[in-house]
Amino acid sequence: MSAAAAPAGAVKVDTTLNPLVASVKPSKTMALTDLATSMKESGIDVIGLAAGEPDFDTPAAIVEAGVAALRQGYTRYTPNTGTSALRKAICKKLKEDNGLEYSPDEIVVSNGAKQSIWQAVLATCSPGDEVVIPAPYWVSYTEMARLANATPVVVPTTPEQGFLMSPQQLEAALTPKSRLLILCTPSNPTGAVYPKEHLEALAAVIAKHPRLLVLSDEIYEYITYAPATHVSFGALPGMFERTLTVNGFSKAYAMTGWRLGYLAAPKHYAKAAAIIQSQSTSGASSISQQAALAALALGPGGGEPVQAMVRAFRERRDYVSARLKAIPGVNLAEPAGAFYVLPEMSAFFGPGAAAQGFGAVPDSDTFCRYLIEVANVAVVPGDAFGADSCIRISYAASLETLGKALDRIAAALDPAVYTLRTDRQ
Numbered sequence: 001m002s003a004a005a006a007p008a009g010a011v012k013v014d015t016t017l018n019p020l021v022a023s024v025k026p027s028k029t030m031a032l033t034d035l036a037t038s039m040k041e042s043g044i045d046v047i048g049l050a051a052g053e054p055d056f057d058t059p060a061a062i063v064e065a066g067v068a069a070l071r072q073g074y075t076r077y078t079p080n081t082g083t084s085a086l087r088k089a090i091c092k093k094l095k096e097d098n099g100l101e102y103s104p105d106e107i108v109v110s111n112g113a114k115q116s117i118w119q120a121v122l123a124t125c126s127p128g129d130e131v132v133i134p135a136p137y138w139v140s141y142t143e144m145a146r147l148a149n150a151t152p153v154v155v156p157t158t159p160e161q162g163f164l165m166s167p168q169q170l171e172a173a174l175t176p177k178s179r180l181l182i183l184c185t186p187s188n189p190t191g192a193v194y195p196k197e198h199l200e201a202l203a204a205v206i207a208k209h210p211r212l213l214v215l216s217d218e219i220y221e222y223i224t225y226a227p228a229t230h231v232s233f234g235a236l237p238g239m240f241e242r243t244l245t246v247n248g249f250s251k252a253y254a255m256t257g258w259r260l261g262y263l264a265a266p267k268h269y270a271k272a273a274a275i276i277q278s279q280s281t282s283g284a285s286s287i288s289q290q291a292a293l294a295a296l297a298l299g300p301g302g303g304e305p306v307q308a309m310v311r312a313f314r315e316r317r318d319y320v321s322a323r324l325k326a327i328p329g330v331n332l333a334e335p336a337g338a339f340y341v342l343p344e345m346s347a348f349f350g351p352g353a354a355a356q357g358f359g360a361v362p363d364s365d366t367f368c369r370y371l372i373e374v375a376n377v378a379v380v381p382g383d384a385f386g387a388d389s390c391i392r393i394s395y396a397a398s399l400e401t402l403g404k405a406l407d408r409i410a411a412a413l414d415p416a417v418y419t420l421r422t423d424r425q
């Protein structure tokens with residue numbers, strides 16, 4: 001009898017899933033990172049530049065605070081929305097760094113910013129509402145909107161406009177059903193940082209729409225390269241009451257595994273997110289919350305430990321950008337923040353594009369398969385971010401690793417072995 005066959009007379013279990021599951025795409029960044037890991041385990045020297053996490057260790061002072069928390073018995077449940085010490089410290093940070101005046105009962109600490117965003121979407125969107133998302137976007141925004149039974153409305157932007165949605169584009173995308181605009185600055189995947197005047201111009205459009213809220217994902221805030229500066233959307237005149245600010249510890253403090261992020265929002269919305277959290281995960285890790293207090297104590301911009309990482313990211317950004325721009329056919333808007341580049345690579349796939357010994361390369365998915373199989377470099381196809389003409393390369397890796405990866409990419413795209421698409425030349 002095969003394993004699948006039920007014994008005679010047994011009741012066949014109904015395996016139907018919630019239709020929402022079928023409407024959601026699994027995360028491609030995670031799938032590619034897993035593929036690179038399994039290739040590495042089978043002995044292939046793959047360079048993984050797909051994951052969205054710093055390659056640095058968590059700064060020592062934060063680790064020590066985590067260890068001390070364990071030793072001192074901070075091992076019990078915390079209040080649902082986070083310890084009052086942490087929520088107060090977050091309010092101080094938001095006031096001093098961002099000019100945002102929240103009270104501790106307007107803060108909800110969660111297991112990562114991802115949970116904070118999900119709860120904010122779920123708390124604010126009713127079935128049929130529209131969630132406006134400038135593309136290229138972080139992979140989870142559209143899928144979270146779908147999971148909340150809302151409809152993602154994607155606004156495409158190009159490298160020529162620096163991947164910044166214009167006020168006119170926003171205006172054209174808004175309807176009476178628009179409920180939430182998700183802004184991510186600095187952006188994953190583009191690295192674009194919205195300048196203050198640009199945000200003010202968007203705010204002028206938003207101010208005309210009483211139903212429209214803004215979710216401002218500021219998780220890459222500290223990873224901003226001067227002269228670019230980070231501006232919190234909620235700090236703009238008239239925007240506080242309609243803005244839900246999300247931030248966290250994963251990227252700035254290299255704390256991805258500690259799972260800690262937060263939502264800061266007017267009480268009405270914070271309370272709604274807290275209710276959702278109270279009936280799902282409850283409070284975040286007590287140990288991580290103690291460690292986060294030490295992180296915030298490092299000072300504005302994360303102090304020297306974070307600034308040292310930012311300097312390293314900047315050097316890598318410069319290196320990777322220069323190497324990519326030297327490859328004919330690559331179109332790159334140089335990023336001003338985060339740790340990704342999103343080169344526009346459409347010359348390399350489409351009609352006529354082909355690689356020797358590999359075959360035709362019709363789209364970004366096939367292009368990235370070519371890079372991983374032949375160059376042994378894992379990067380993410382742009383279609384995961386609503387930008388099929390691009391690929392995303394994370395430069396959260398050492399300069400030595402990046403040098404090796406770019407040597408391999410340049411060799412794999414050399415005109416001797418690679419034919420560009422023919423309908424453009």
Ligand SMILES: Cc1ncc(COP(=O)(O)O)c(C=O)c1O
Pocket residue numbers: 052111112113114115138184187188217219248249250256260261
């Ligand atoms: C734009 C953006 N927002 C939120 C998150 C979630 O971060 P966390 O690790 O805090 O859940 C990520 C992580 O990749 C991200 O890139």
